[in-house]
Amino acid sequence: MGSALLFLTVYLIYPILNTAYLSFLGRSSKEFTGLGNYWYVFTNADMLGALKNNLLWLVLFTSITVSLGVAIAVLTDRVRYEAAAKALIFLPMAISFVAASVIWRFMFEFRPAGMDQIGLMNALLSNLLGFKPVAWLVNTRVNNFALIGVGIWVWTGFCTVILSAGLKGIPVEILEAARIDGASEWRIFWRIILPMMRTTILVVATTMVIIVLKVFDIVYVMTNGNLGTEVIANRMYKEMFNYHHFGRASAIAIILLLAVIPVIVFNMRRFRAQEAVQ
Amino acid sequence: MTGKVGRRLSRSLLHIVIISICLMWTLPSFGLLANSFRSRRDIIATGWWTALKSPFAFTVENYMDVLTGQTHYGEEKASDKSRSILGDIITGQGIGRAFLNSLIISIPSTLIPIVIASFAAYALAWMRFPGRNLLLIIVVGLLVVPLQMTLIPILRLYKGLHLAGTFLGVWLAHTAYGLPYAIYLLRNFFKALPRDLFESASLDGASQFVIFYRIVVPLSIPSIASLAIFQFLWVWNDLLVALIYLGGTRDVAPLTMHISSMMSSLGENWHLLPAGAFISMMLPLIIFSTLQPYFVRGILGGSLKG
Numbered sequence: 077m078g079s080a081l082l083f084l085t086v087y088l089i090y091p092i093l094n095t096a097y098l099s100f101l102g103r104s105s106k107e108f109t110g111l112g113n114y115w116y117v118f119t120n121a122d123m124l125g126a127l128k129n130n131l132l133w134l135v136l137f138t139s140i141t142v143s144l145g146v147a148i149a150v151l152t153d154r155v156r157y158e159a160a161a162k163a164l165i166f167l168p169m170a171i172s173f174v175a176a177s178v179i180w181r182f183m184f185e186f187r188p189a190g191m192d193q194i195g196l197m198n199a200l201l202s203n204l205l206g207f208k209p210v211a212w213l214v215n216t217r218v219n220n221f222a223l224i225g226v227g228i229w230v231w232t233g234f235c236t237v238i239l240s241a242g243l244k245g246i247p248v249e250i251l252e253a254a255r256i257d258g259a260s261e262w263r264i265f266w267r268i269i270l271p272m273m274r275t276t277i278l279v280v281a282t283t284m285v286i287i288v289l290k291v292f293d294i295v296y297v298m299t300n301g302n303l304g305t306e307v308i309a310n311r312m313y314k315e316m317f318n319y320h321h322f323g324r325a326s327a328i329a330i331i332l333l334l335a336v337i338p339v340i341v342f343n344m345r346r347f348r349a350q351e352a353v354q
Numbered sequence: 355m356t357g358k359v360g361r362r363l364s365r366s367l368l369h370i371v372i373i374s375i376c377l378m379w380t381l382p383s384f385g386l387l388a389n390s391f392r393s394r395r396d397i398i399a400t401g402w403w404t405a406l407k408s409p410f411a412f413t414v415e416n417y418m419d420v421l422t423g424q425t426h427y428g429e430e431k432a433s434d435k436s437r438s439i440l441g442d443i444i445t446g447q448g449i450g451r452a453f454l455n456s457l458i459i460s461i462p463s464t465l466i467p468i469v470i471a472s473f474a475a476y477a478l479a480w481m482r483f484p485g486r487n488l489l490l491i492i493v494v495g496l497l498v499v500p501l502q503m504t505l506i507p508i509l510r511l512y513k514g515l516h517l518a519g520t521f522l523g524v525w526l527a528h529t530a531y532g533l534p535y536a537i538y539l540l541r542n543f544f545k546a547l548p549r550d551l552f553e554s555a556s557l558d559g560a561s562q563f564v565i566f567y568r569i570v571v572p573l574s575i576p577s578i579a580s581l582a583i584f585q586f587l588w589v590w591n592d593l594l595v596a597l598i599y600l601g602g603t604r605d606v607a608p609l610t611m612h613i614s615s616m617m618s619s620l621g622e623n624w625h626l627l628p629a630g631a632f633i634s635m636m637l638p639l640i641i642f643s644t645l646q647p648y649f650v651r652g653i654l655g656g657s658l659k660g
Contacts, residue, residue, distance in 0.1 A: 088503075170638040175591075177617070179385075199401050312505075313598075332502050
Protein backbone atom coordinates (compact mmCIF):
# COMPACT_ATOMS: atom_id res chain seq x y z
CA MET A 77 0.00 0.00 0.00
CA GLY A 78 2.77 2.39 0.93
CA SER A 79 4.63 1.81 -2.33
CA ALA A 80 1.42 2.30 -4.31
CA LEU A 81 0.88 5.63 -2.58
CA LEU A 82 4.46 6.65 -3.28
CA PHE A 83 4.13 5.87 -6.99
CA LEU A 84 0.79 7.63 -7.33
CA THR A 85 2.11 10.70 -5.56
CA VAL A 86 5.42 10.99 -7.37
CA TYR A 87 4.22 10.07 -10.86
CA LEU A 88 0.68 11.40 -10.94
CA ILE A 89 -0.28 13.82 -8.20
CA TYR A 90 2.92 15.86 -7.98
CA PRO A 91 3.22 16.19 -11.79
CA ILE A 92 -0.37 17.41 -12.11
CA LEU A 93 0.33 20.24 -9.67
CA ASN A 94 3.73 20.94 -11.18
CA THR A 95 2.37 21.05 -14.74
CA ALA A 96 -0.36 23.45 -13.62
CA TYR A 97 2.35 25.70 -12.17
CA LEU A 98 4.63 25.44 -15.21
CA SER A 99 1.79 26.43 -17.53
CA PHE A 100 2.00 29.97 -16.14
CA LEU A 101 5.77 30.21 -16.73
CA GLY A 102 7.76 30.92 -19.86
CA ARG A 103 9.71 28.74 -22.26
CA SER A 104 12.28 27.48 -19.75
CA SER A 105 10.11 27.96 -16.68
CA LYS A 106 12.16 30.90 -15.41
CA GLU A 107 9.77 33.85 -15.67
CA PHE A 108 6.13 34.28 -14.84
CA THR A 109 4.03 34.94 -17.94
CA GLY A 110 0.52 34.83 -16.53
CA LEU A 111 -2.00 33.56 -19.02
CA GLY A 112 0.41 34.06 -21.93
CA ASN A 113 0.65 30.38 -22.79
CA TYR A 114 -3.10 29.99 -22.70
CA TRP A 115 -3.48 33.05 -24.90
CA TYR A 116 -1.12 31.37 -27.35
CA VAL A 117 -3.00 28.09 -27.20
CA PHE A 118 -6.27 29.76 -28.13
CA THR A 119 -4.99 32.22 -30.72
CA ASN A 120 -2.10 30.58 -32.58
CA ALA A 121 -3.25 29.33 -35.97
CA ASP A 122 -1.60 25.90 -35.65
CA MET A 123 -3.10 25.38 -32.22
CA LEU A 124 -6.54 26.42 -33.42
CA GLY A 125 -6.20 23.95 -36.27
CA ALA A 126 -5.31 21.24 -33.77
CA LEU A 127 -8.27 22.12 -31.54
CA LYS A 128 -10.58 22.09 -34.55
CA ASN A 129 -9.29 18.68 -35.62
CA ASN A 130 -9.72 17.27 -32.13
CA LEU A 131 -13.31 18.45 -32.26
CA LEU A 132 -13.75 16.69 -35.60
CA TRP A 133 -12.23 13.53 -34.10
CA LEU A 134 -14.45 13.88 -31.04
CA VAL A 135 -17.66 14.09 -33.05
CA LEU A 136 -16.93 11.57 -35.80
CA PHE A 137 -14.83 9.02 -33.91
CA THR A 138 -17.12 8.85 -30.89
CA SER A 139 -20.41 8.74 -32.77
CA ILE A 140 -19.22 6.22 -35.36
CA THR A 141 -17.43 3.80 -33.02
CA VAL A 142 -20.37 3.76 -30.61
CA SER A 143 -23.11 3.41 -33.22
CA LEU A 144 -21.14 0.81 -35.19
CA GLY A 145 -20.59 -1.00 -31.90
CA VAL A 146 -24.31 -1.03 -31.16
CA ALA A 147 -25.15 -2.11 -34.70
CA ILE A 148 -22.59 -4.93 -34.77
CA ALA A 149 -23.59 -6.12 -31.29
CA VAL A 150 -27.27 -6.27 -32.25
CA LEU A 151 -26.65 -7.84 -35.65
CA THR A 152 -24.17 -10.51 -34.54
CA ASP A 153 -26.53 -11.42 -31.70
CA ARG A 154 -28.72 -13.03 -34.36
CA VAL A 155 -26.19 -15.34 -36.00
CA ARG A 156 -24.44 -18.50 -34.87
CA TYR A 157 -20.92 -17.34 -35.71
CA GLU A 158 -21.27 -14.39 -33.33
CA ALA A 159 -18.14 -15.16 -31.29
CA ALA A 160 -15.92 -15.52 -34.35
CA ALA A 161 -17.24 -12.33 -35.95
CA LYS A 162 -16.72 -10.32 -32.78
CA ALA A 163 -13.21 -11.74 -32.32
CA LEU A 164 -12.23 -10.61 -35.83
CA ILE A 165 -13.52 -7.10 -35.21
CA PHE A 166 -11.88 -6.98 -31.79
CA LEU A 167 -8.51 -8.15 -33.09
CA PRO A 168 -7.05 -4.70 -33.93
CA MET A 169 -7.29 -3.85 -30.20
CA ALA A 170 -4.47 -6.30 -29.52
CA ILE A 171 -1.96 -4.65 -31.85
CA SER A 172 -0.24 -1.29 -31.50
CA PHE A 173 -1.43 1.90 -33.14
CA VAL A 174 1.94 1.91 -34.85
CA ALA A 175 1.25 -1.47 -36.46
CA ALA A 176 -2.28 -0.34 -37.36
CA SER A 177 -0.76 2.75 -38.97
CA VAL A 178 1.56 0.61 -41.08
CA ILE A 179 -1.39 -1.53 -42.15
CA TRP A 180 -3.37 1.52 -43.22
CA ARG A 181 -0.41 3.26 -44.76
CA PHE A 182 -0.40 0.45 -47.29
CA MET A 183 -4.20 0.57 -47.64
CA PHE A 184 -4.05 4.31 -48.42
CA GLU A 185 -1.03 4.15 -50.72
CA PHE A 186 -1.51 6.44 -53.69
CA ARG A 187 -0.18 6.29 -57.25
CA PRO A 188 -1.15 8.88 -59.88
CA ALA A 189 -4.05 7.96 -62.15
CA GLY A 190 -3.05 5.59 -64.93
CA MET A 191 -0.46 3.75 -62.85
CA ASP A 192 -1.06 0.43 -61.11
CA GLN A 193 -2.57 1.18 -57.72
CA ILE A 194 -0.86 -0.82 -54.97
CA GLY A 195 -3.11 0.37 -52.11
CA LEU A 196 -6.41 -1.46 -51.80
CA MET A 197 -8.47 1.71 -51.26
CA ASN A 198 -7.35 3.31 -54.48
CA ALA A 199 -7.43 0.05 -56.41
CA LEU A 200 -11.09 -0.40 -55.47
CA LEU A 201 -11.81 3.24 -56.19
CA SER A 202 -10.22 3.41 -59.61
CA ASN A 203 -10.35 -0.15 -60.98
CA LEU A 204 -13.71 -1.20 -59.61
CA LEU A 205 -15.70 2.03 -59.34
CA GLY A 206 -13.94 4.04 -62.01
CA PHE A 207 -13.14 7.11 -59.91
CA LYS A 208 -9.87 8.98 -59.83
CA PRO A 209 -7.44 7.70 -57.17
CA VAL A 210 -7.24 9.84 -54.01
CA ALA A 211 -4.08 10.79 -52.11
CA TRP A 212 -5.72 9.87 -48.82
CA LEU A 213 -3.04 11.16 -46.46
CA VAL A 214 -2.00 14.20 -48.50
CA ASN A 215 -5.24 15.65 -49.83
CA THR A 216 -6.33 18.08 -47.11
CA ARG A 217 -10.00 17.49 -47.80
CA VAL A 218 -9.83 13.80 -46.88
CA ASN A 219 -6.73 13.20 -44.77
CA ASN A 220 -8.37 13.88 -41.42
CA PHE A 221 -11.16 11.49 -42.28
CA ALA A 222 -8.60 8.88 -43.31
CA LEU A 223 -6.85 9.11 -39.92
CA ILE A 224 -10.16 9.04 -38.05
CA GLY A 225 -11.04 5.95 -40.09
CA VAL A 226 -7.94 4.18 -38.77
CA GLY A 227 -8.94 5.08 -35.22
CA ILE A 228 -12.43 3.73 -35.82
CA TRP A 229 -10.99 0.52 -37.25
CA VAL A 230 -8.96 0.00 -34.08
CA TRP A 231 -11.57 0.89 -31.47
CA THR A 232 -14.90 -0.38 -32.85
CA GLY A 233 -14.15 -3.87 -31.54
CA PHE A 234 -13.80 -2.54 -28.02
CA CYS A 235 -17.20 -0.85 -28.24
CA THR A 236 -18.76 -3.94 -29.77
CA VAL A 237 -17.57 -6.27 -27.04
CA ILE A 238 -18.75 -4.06 -24.18
CA LEU A 239 -22.04 -3.16 -25.82
CA SER A 240 -22.65 -6.78 -26.68
CA ALA A 241 -22.23 -7.72 -23.02
CA GLY A 242 -24.73 -4.98 -22.18
CA LEU A 243 -27.15 -6.34 -24.76
CA LYS A 244 -26.97 -9.82 -23.24
CA GLY A 245 -28.01 -8.26 -19.96
CA ILE A 246 -31.47 -7.43 -21.31
CA PRO A 247 -33.92 -10.11 -20.08
CA VAL A 248 -35.08 -12.31 -22.97
CA GLU A 249 -38.64 -12.34 -21.58
CA ILE A 250 -39.07 -8.64 -22.29
CA LEU A 251 -38.04 -9.05 -25.92
CA GLU A 252 -40.19 -12.16 -26.33
CA ALA A 253 -43.20 -10.41 -24.86
CA ALA A 254 -42.78 -7.52 -27.28
CA ARG A 255 -42.50 -9.94 -30.21
CA ILE A 256 -45.64 -11.79 -29.19
CA ASP A 257 -47.44 -8.45 -29.01
CA GLY A 258 -46.51 -8.04 -32.66
CA ALA A 259 -43.87 -5.32 -32.34
CA SER A 260 -41.50 -5.17 -35.32
CA GLU A 261 -37.78 -5.81 -34.77
CA TRP A 262 -37.11 -2.23 -35.75
CA ARG A 263 -39.51 -0.94 -33.10
CA ILE A 264 -38.09 -3.32 -30.49
CA PHE A 265 -34.63 -1.96 -31.19
CA TRP A 266 -35.60 1.69 -30.75
CA ARG A 267 -38.15 1.29 -27.97
CA ILE A 268 -36.61 -1.48 -25.82
CA ILE A 269 -33.02 -2.38 -26.68
CA LEU A 270 -31.61 1.14 -26.98
CA PRO A 271 -33.25 2.54 -23.82
CA MET A 272 -32.18 -0.50 -21.80
CA MET A 273 -28.60 -0.21 -23.01
CA ARG A 274 -28.41 3.48 -22.13
CA THR A 275 -25.94 3.18 -19.26
CA THR A 276 -23.60 0.90 -21.18
CA ILE A 277 -23.69 3.22 -24.18
CA LEU A 278 -22.91 6.18 -21.93
CA VAL A 279 -19.93 4.36 -20.39
CA VAL A 280 -18.55 3.35 -23.78
CA ALA A 281 -19.06 6.84 -25.18
CA THR A 282 -17.18 8.47 -22.30
CA THR A 283 -14.34 5.99 -22.78
CA MET A 284 -14.18 6.96 -26.45
CA VAL A 285 -14.17 10.67 -25.54
CA ILE A 286 -11.16 10.10 -23.30
CA ILE A 287 -9.37 8.12 -26.01
CA VAL A 288 -10.04 10.74 -28.64
CA LEU A 289 -8.85 13.70 -26.57
CA LYS A 290 -5.47 12.01 -26.13
CA VAL A 291 -5.19 10.64 -29.66
CA PHE A 292 -1.51 10.71 -30.53
CA ASP A 293 0.12 7.61 -32.02
CA ILE A 294 -1.89 7.40 -35.23
CA VAL A 295 -1.33 11.05 -36.10
CA TYR A 296 2.32 11.08 -35.02
CA VAL A 297 3.17 8.03 -37.10
CA MET A 298 1.07 8.61 -40.21
CA THR A 299 1.34 12.34 -40.89
CA ASN A 300 3.06 13.86 -37.84
CA GLY A 301 0.29 16.44 -37.88
CA ASN A 302 1.36 17.88 -41.22
CA LEU A 303 -1.00 18.96 -43.98
CA GLY A 304 -3.73 20.11 -41.63
CA THR A 305 -4.00 16.93 -39.54
CA GLU A 306 -2.55 18.28 -36.28
CA VAL A 307 -4.13 17.24 -32.95
CA ILE A 308 -3.43 18.65 -29.49
CA ALA A 309 -1.50 15.68 -28.08
CA ASN A 310 0.89 15.72 -31.03
CA ARG A 311 1.15 19.49 -30.77
CA MET A 312 2.18 19.13 -27.15
CA TYR A 313 4.89 16.66 -28.14
CA LYS A 314 6.20 19.16 -30.68
CA GLU A 315 6.19 22.01 -28.16
CA MET A 316 8.22 19.79 -25.83
CA PHE A 317 10.77 18.28 -28.17
CA ASN A 318 10.89 20.42 -31.29
CA TYR A 319 10.41 23.91 -29.86
CA HIS A 320 11.46 23.23 -26.24
CA HIS A 321 8.70 25.49 -24.95
CA PHE A 322 7.69 23.87 -21.68
CA GLY A 323 5.24 26.60 -20.69
CA ARG A 324 3.13 26.12 -23.78
CA ALA A 325 3.37 22.33 -23.61
CA SER A 326 2.15 22.47 -20.01
CA ALA A 327 -0.74 24.74 -20.95
CA ILE A 328 -1.82 22.21 -23.60
CA ALA A 329 -1.66 19.42 -21.02
CA ILE A 330 -3.83 21.46 -18.67
CA ILE A 331 -6.38 22.01 -21.43
CA LEU A 332 -6.51 18.23 -21.87
CA LEU A 333 -7.03 17.77 -18.14
CA LEU A 334 -9.81 20.38 -18.04
CA ALA A 335 -11.50 18.57 -20.90
CA VAL A 336 -11.58 15.27 -18.99
CA ILE A 337 -12.62 16.70 -15.61
CA PRO A 338 -16.34 16.16 -16.35
CA VAL A 339 -15.53 12.49 -17.01
CA ILE A 340 -13.52 12.27 -13.78
CA VAL A 341 -16.48 13.66 -11.82
CA PHE A 342 -18.87 11.33 -13.66
CA ASN A 343 -16.65 8.31 -12.83
CA MET A 344 -16.39 9.26 -9.17
CA ARG A 345 -20.15 9.68 -8.89
CA ARG A 346 -20.80 6.38 -10.62
CA PHE A 347 -18.33 4.65 -8.34
CA ARG A 348 -19.97 6.12 -5.24
CA ALA A 349 -23.39 4.98 -6.45
CA GLN A 350 -22.06 1.47 -7.11
CA GLU A 351 -20.51 1.26 -3.67
CA ALA A 352 -23.73 2.46 -2.05
CA VAL A 353 -25.65 -0.37 -3.69
CA GLN A 354 -23.32 -3.06 -2.38
CA MET B 355 -46.25 -16.18 -47.87
CA THR B 356 -44.64 -12.82 -48.43
CA GLY B 357 -43.62 -12.78 -44.79
CA LYS B 358 -41.60 -15.97 -45.26
CA VAL B 359 -39.82 -14.73 -48.38
CA GLY B 360 -39.21 -11.41 -46.69
CA ARG B 361 -37.74 -13.08 -43.66
CA ARG B 362 -35.40 -15.21 -45.75
CA LEU B 363 -34.36 -12.12 -47.69
CA SER B 364 -33.59 -10.18 -44.53
CA ARG B 365 -31.68 -13.18 -43.12
CA SER B 366 -29.40 -13.20 -46.18
CA LEU B 367 -29.03 -9.46 -45.95
CA LEU B 368 -28.01 -9.87 -42.31
CA HIS B 369 -25.30 -12.39 -43.24
CA ILE B 370 -24.05 -10.20 -46.07
CA VAL B 371 -23.78 -7.17 -43.78
CA ILE B 372 -21.95 -9.06 -41.03
CA ILE B 373 -19.58 -10.80 -43.40
CA SER B 374 -18.70 -7.60 -45.21
CA ILE B 375 -17.98 -5.87 -41.90
CA CYS B 376 -15.74 -8.80 -40.92
CA LEU B 377 -13.95 -8.51 -44.27
CA MET B 378 -13.41 -4.78 -43.76
CA TRP B 379 -11.83 -5.56 -40.41
CA THR B 380 -9.57 -8.38 -41.56
CA LEU B 381 -8.57 -7.61 -45.14
CA PRO B 382 -6.22 -4.74 -44.20
CA SER B 383 -4.20 -6.97 -41.86
CA PHE B 384 -4.30 -9.88 -44.28
CA GLY B 385 -2.99 -7.62 -47.05
CA LEU B 386 -0.10 -6.57 -44.88
CA LEU B 387 0.72 -10.19 -44.07
CA ALA B 388 0.69 -11.08 -47.76
CA ASN B 389 2.90 -8.10 -48.60
CA SER B 390 5.42 -9.02 -45.92
CA PHE B 391 6.26 -12.19 -47.86
CA ARG B 392 6.71 -10.49 -51.23
CA SER B 393 9.94 -9.29 -52.74
CA ARG B 394 10.83 -5.63 -52.68
CA ARG B 395 10.20 -5.27 -56.39
CA ASP B 396 6.74 -6.81 -56.15
CA ILE B 397 5.65 -4.72 -53.17
CA ILE B 398 6.51 -1.51 -54.94
CA ALA B 399 5.06 -2.51 -58.29
CA THR B 400 1.73 -4.17 -57.57
CA GLY B 401 -0.94 -4.65 -54.91
CA TRP B 402 -0.78 -7.63 -52.56
CA TRP B 403 -3.87 -9.23 -54.09
CA THR B 404 -1.99 -9.88 -57.33
CA ALA B 405 0.24 -12.30 -55.41
CA LEU B 406 -2.72 -14.54 -54.62
CA LYS B 407 -2.63 -16.17 -58.05
CA SER B 408 0.20 -18.20 -59.55
CA PRO B 409 3.13 -17.99 -59.58
CA PHE B 410 3.03 -17.71 -55.80
CA ALA B 411 6.28 -15.81 -55.51
CA PHE B 412 6.72 -15.54 -51.77
CA THR B 413 9.96 -15.02 -49.86
CA VAL B 414 11.15 -14.60 -46.27
CA GLU B 415 13.89 -12.21 -47.37
CA ASN B 416 12.16 -9.18 -45.81
CA TYR B 417 12.02 -10.88 -42.45
CA MET B 418 15.73 -11.71 -42.52
CA ASP B 419 16.64 -8.20 -43.63
CA VAL B 420 14.48 -6.38 -41.13
CA LEU B 421 15.55 -8.59 -38.23
CA THR B 422 19.25 -8.11 -38.83
CA GLY B 423 19.09 -4.60 -40.22
CA GLN B 424 21.05 -5.58 -43.33
CA THR B 425 19.91 -5.73 -46.91
CA HIS B 426 19.85 -9.06 -48.71
CA TYR B 427 21.03 -10.82 -45.63
CA GLY B 428 20.63 -14.27 -47.15
CA GLU B 429 23.18 -13.63 -49.91
CA GLU B 430 25.76 -12.03 -47.63
CA LYS B 431 25.34 -14.77 -45.13
CA ALA B 432 26.34 -17.39 -47.66
CA SER B 433 29.74 -15.79 -48.11
CA ASP B 434 30.42 -15.26 -44.43
CA LYS B 435 29.90 -18.38 -42.38
CA SER B 436 31.56 -17.11 -39.21
CA ARG B 437 28.61 -15.00 -38.07
CA SER B 438 25.65 -16.60 -36.40
CA ILE B 439 22.18 -15.51 -37.43
CA LEU B 440 21.04 -15.23 -33.84
CA GLY B 441 23.99 -13.01 -32.99
CA ASP B 442 23.18 -10.68 -35.84
CA ILE B 443 19.56 -10.51 -34.84
CA ILE B 444 20.32 -9.56 -31.25
CA THR B 445 23.29 -7.26 -31.66
CA GLY B 446 22.63 -5.90 -35.13
CA GLN B 447 21.00 -2.65 -36.18
CA GLY B 448 17.76 -4.39 -37.06
CA ILE B 449 14.43 -4.98 -35.46
CA GLY B 450 15.70 -8.06 -33.62
CA ARG B 451 17.30 -5.79 -31.07
CA ALA B 452 14.09 -3.76 -30.80
CA PHE B 453 12.11 -6.95 -30.18
CA LEU B 454 14.42 -7.78 -27.31
CA ASN B 455 14.10 -4.24 -25.95
CA SER B 456 10.31 -4.52 -26.08
CA LEU B 457 10.53 -7.68 -23.98
CA ILE B 458 12.98 -6.09 -21.55
CA ILE B 459 10.61 -3.14 -21.14
CA SER B 460 7.33 -5.06 -21.02
CA ILE B 461 8.02 -7.88 -18.58
CA PRO B 462 9.08 -5.84 -15.52
CA SER B 463 6.54 -3.16 -16.46
CA THR B 464 3.87 -5.83 -16.13
CA LEU B 465 5.12 -7.63 -13.02
CA ILE B 466 5.99 -4.66 -10.78
CA PRO B 467 2.62 -2.88 -10.99
CA ILE B 468 0.73 -6.13 -10.47
CA VAL B 469 2.61 -6.94 -7.28
CA ILE B 470 2.16 -3.44 -5.91
CA ALA B 471 -1.45 -3.17 -7.05
CA SER B 472 -2.51 -6.47 -5.55
CA PHE B 473 -1.31 -5.44 -2.08
CA ALA B 474 -3.00 -2.07 -2.42
CA ALA B 475 -6.17 -3.59 -3.86
CA TYR B 476 -6.36 -6.06 -0.98
CA ALA B 477 -6.00 -3.29 1.56
CA LEU B 478 -8.65 -1.20 -0.17
CA ALA B 479 -11.03 -4.11 -0.48
CA TRP B 480 -10.79 -5.84 2.88
CA MET B 481 -8.86 -3.81 5.45
CA ARG B 482 -10.24 -1.01 7.55
CA PHE B 483 -8.12 2.09 7.96
CA PRO B 484 -8.78 5.84 8.08
CA GLY B 485 -8.89 7.54 4.69
CA ARG B 486 -9.66 4.35 2.80
CA ASN B 487 -12.64 5.78 0.97
CA LEU B 488 -10.76 8.93 0.08
CA LEU B 489 -7.94 6.84 -1.38
CA LEU B 490 -10.39 4.81 -3.41
CA ILE B 491 -11.96 7.93 -4.84
CA ILE B 492 -8.52 9.29 -5.71
CA VAL B 493 -7.67 6.08 -7.56
CA VAL B 494 -10.95 6.31 -9.49
CA GLY B 495 -10.23 9.94 -10.31
CA LEU B 496 -6.72 9.14 -11.54
CA LEU B 497 -8.07 6.48 -13.94
CA VAL B 498 -8.60 8.92 -16.77
CA VAL B 499 -6.03 11.64 -16.07
CA PRO B 500 -4.19 12.17 -19.37
CA LEU B 501 -0.59 10.92 -19.31
CA GLN B 502 0.35 14.19 -20.93
CA MET B 503 -0.12 15.91 -17.59
CA THR B 504 2.86 14.11 -16.14
CA LEU B 505 5.38 14.12 -18.96
CA ILE B 506 7.23 17.36 -18.35
CA PRO B 507 7.73 17.16 -14.56
CA ILE B 508 8.75 13.50 -14.71
CA LEU B 509 11.10 14.03 -17.61
CA ARG B 510 12.79 16.86 -15.69
CA LEU B 511 13.01 14.69 -12.61
CA TYR B 512 14.55 11.92 -14.74
CA LYS B 513 17.11 14.26 -16.28
CA GLY B 514 18.21 15.20 -12.77
CA LEU B 515 18.39 11.59 -11.60
CA HIS B 516 19.94 10.32 -14.87
CA LEU B 517 16.95 8.05 -15.40
CA ALA B 518 16.12 9.42 -18.85
CA GLY B 519 17.05 6.93 -21.54
CA THR B 520 17.21 4.00 -19.12
CA PHE B 521 15.03 0.91 -18.87
CA LEU B 522 14.61 1.53 -15.14
CA GLY B 523 13.02 4.90 -15.84
CA VAL B 524 10.54 3.37 -18.26
CA TRP B 525 9.70 0.49 -15.90
CA LEU B 526 8.93 2.90 -13.09
CA ALA B 527 6.87 5.16 -15.34
CA HIS B 528 4.80 2.28 -16.73
CA THR B 529 4.34 0.98 -13.20
CA ALA B 530 2.94 4.28 -12.02
CA TYR B 531 0.74 4.80 -15.07
CA GLY B 532 -0.62 1.27 -14.85
CA LEU B 533 -1.34 1.41 -11.12
CA PRO B 534 -4.70 3.23 -10.98
CA TYR B 535 -6.36 0.81 -13.39
CA ALA B 536 -4.61 -2.20 -11.84
CA ILE B 537 -5.67 -1.23 -8.31
CA TYR B 538 -9.20 -0.44 -9.41
CA LEU B 539 -9.64 -3.67 -11.36
CA LEU B 540 -8.11 -5.95 -8.71
CA ARG B 541 -9.98 -4.23 -5.93
CA ASN B 542 -13.27 -4.94 -7.73
CA PHE B 543 -12.25 -8.56 -8.27
CA PHE B 544 -11.10 -9.01 -4.65
CA LYS B 545 -14.23 -7.34 -3.33
CA ALA B 546 -16.33 -9.89 -5.19
CA LEU B 547 -14.83 -12.76 -3.16
CA PRO B 548 -17.25 -14.10 -0.51
CA ARG B 549 -17.03 -12.38 2.85
CA ASP B 550 -17.28 -15.62 4.94
CA LEU B 551 -13.91 -16.65 3.57
CA PHE B 552 -12.20 -13.80 5.35
CA GLU B 553 -14.21 -14.09 8.53
CA SER B 554 -13.50 -17.77 9.06
CA ALA B 555 -9.83 -17.29 8.21
CA SER B 556 -9.36 -14.49 10.71
CA LEU B 557 -11.28 -16.48 13.33
CA ASP B 558 -8.68 -19.20 12.81
CA GLY B 559 -6.08 -16.59 13.70
CA ALA B 560 -4.63 -16.05 10.23
CA SER B 561 -2.85 -12.71 9.79
CA GLN B 562 -3.78 -10.32 7.00
CA PHE B 563 -0.69 -11.29 5.06
CA VAL B 564 -1.45 -15.02 5.32
CA ILE B 565 -5.04 -14.41 4.20
CA PHE B 566 -3.70 -12.42 1.29
CA TYR B 567 -1.26 -14.91 -0.13
CA ARG B 568 -2.93 -18.15 0.97
CA ILE B 569 -6.52 -17.28 0.06
CA VAL B 570 -6.91 -14.12 -1.99
CA VAL B 571 -4.08 -14.59 -4.47
CA PRO B 572 -4.79 -18.25 -5.34
CA LEU B 573 -8.49 -17.52 -5.79
CA SER B 574 -7.77 -14.51 -7.96
CA ILE B 575 -5.31 -16.06 -10.39
CA PRO B 576 -7.70 -15.68 -13.37
CA SER B 577 -8.29 -12.01 -12.52
CA ILE B 578 -4.60 -11.36 -12.07
CA ALA B 579 -3.93 -13.10 -15.39
CA SER B 580 -6.46 -10.83 -17.09
CA LEU B 581 -4.77 -7.78 -15.68
CA ALA B 582 -1.32 -9.10 -16.59
CA ILE B 583 -2.32 -9.61 -20.21
CA PHE B 584 -3.92 -6.20 -20.40
CA GLN B 585 -0.91 -4.44 -18.88
CA PHE B 586 1.58 -6.42 -20.97
CA LEU B 587 -0.13 -5.56 -24.23
CA TRP B 588 -0.54 -1.96 -23.14
CA VAL B 589 3.19 -1.61 -22.52
CA TRP B 590 4.17 -3.67 -25.56
CA ASN B 591 2.05 -1.43 -27.80
CA ASP B 592 3.02 1.85 -26.13
CA LEU B 593 4.75 4.50 -28.16
CA LEU B 594 4.37 7.74 -26.21
CA VAL B 595 6.01 6.73 -22.92
CA ALA B 596 8.96 5.17 -24.72
CA LEU B 597 9.31 8.18 -26.98
CA ILE B 598 9.39 10.62 -24.08
CA TYR B 599 11.57 8.83 -21.54
CA LEU B 600 13.89 6.83 -23.81
CA GLY B 601 14.59 9.69 -26.20
CA GLY B 602 16.12 8.96 -29.55
CA THR B 603 18.62 6.29 -28.50
CA ARG B 604 18.39 3.33 -30.82
CA ASP B 605 19.90 0.67 -28.59
CA VAL B 606 17.06 0.94 -26.06
CA ALA B 607 14.21 1.63 -28.53
CA PRO B 608 11.27 -0.81 -28.45
CA LEU B 609 9.50 -2.12 -31.56
CA THR B 610 6.95 0.68 -31.74
CA MET B 611 9.69 3.32 -31.82
CA HIS B 612 11.78 1.34 -34.28
CA ILE B 613 8.90 0.93 -36.70
CA SER B 614 7.73 4.51 -36.43
CA SER B 615 11.24 5.71 -37.24
CA MET B 616 11.35 3.28 -40.19
CA MET B 617 8.13 4.85 -41.36
CA SER B 618 9.37 8.42 -41.20
CA SER B 619 12.68 7.66 -42.91
CA LEU B 620 10.89 7.02 -46.17
CA GLY B 621 12.23 5.31 -49.24
CA GLU B 622 15.02 2.77 -48.90
CA ASN B 623 13.44 0.44 -46.37
CA TRP B 624 9.79 0.99 -47.17
CA HIS B 625 9.38 -2.59 -48.35
CA LEU B 626 10.52 -3.87 -44.93
CA LEU B 627 7.64 -2.17 -43.10
CA PRO B 628 5.10 -5.02 -43.52
CA ALA B 629 7.54 -7.60 -42.17
CA GLY B 630 8.55 -5.27 -39.34
CA ALA B 631 4.96 -4.53 -38.39
CA PHE B 632 4.16 -8.22 -38.38
CA ILE B 633 7.06 -9.01 -36.11
CA SER B 634 5.67 -6.45 -33.68
CA MET B 635 2.17 -7.94 -33.96
CA MET B 636 3.25 -11.56 -33.51
CA LEU B 637 3.25 -11.68 -29.73
CA PRO B 638 -0.01 -9.73 -29.30
CA LEU B 639 -1.69 -11.95 -31.88
CA ILE B 640 -0.52 -15.14 -30.15
CA ILE B 641 -1.69 -13.83 -26.80
CA PHE B 642 -4.97 -12.71 -28.29
CA SER B 643 -5.74 -16.01 -29.97
CA THR B 644 -4.78 -18.22 -27.03
CA LEU B 645 -5.90 -16.10 -24.09
CA GLN B 646 -8.74 -14.09 -25.60
CA PRO B 647 -11.24 -14.60 -22.73
CA TYR B 648 -8.71 -13.26 -20.21
CA PHE B 649 -7.80 -10.36 -22.43
CA VAL B 650 -11.44 -9.36 -22.89
CA ARG B 651 -12.03 -9.66 -19.15
CA GLY B 652 -9.03 -7.44 -18.44
CA ILE B 653 -10.39 -4.77 -20.74
CA LEU B 654 -13.99 -5.03 -19.63
CA GLY B 655 -13.43 -5.48 -15.91
CA GLY B 656 -13.09 -1.81 -15.19
CA SER B 657 -15.81 -0.36 -17.31
CA LEU B 658 -18.52 -2.97 -17.14
CA LYS B 659 -19.10 -3.13 -13.45
CA GLY B 660 -22.43 -1.59 -12.49
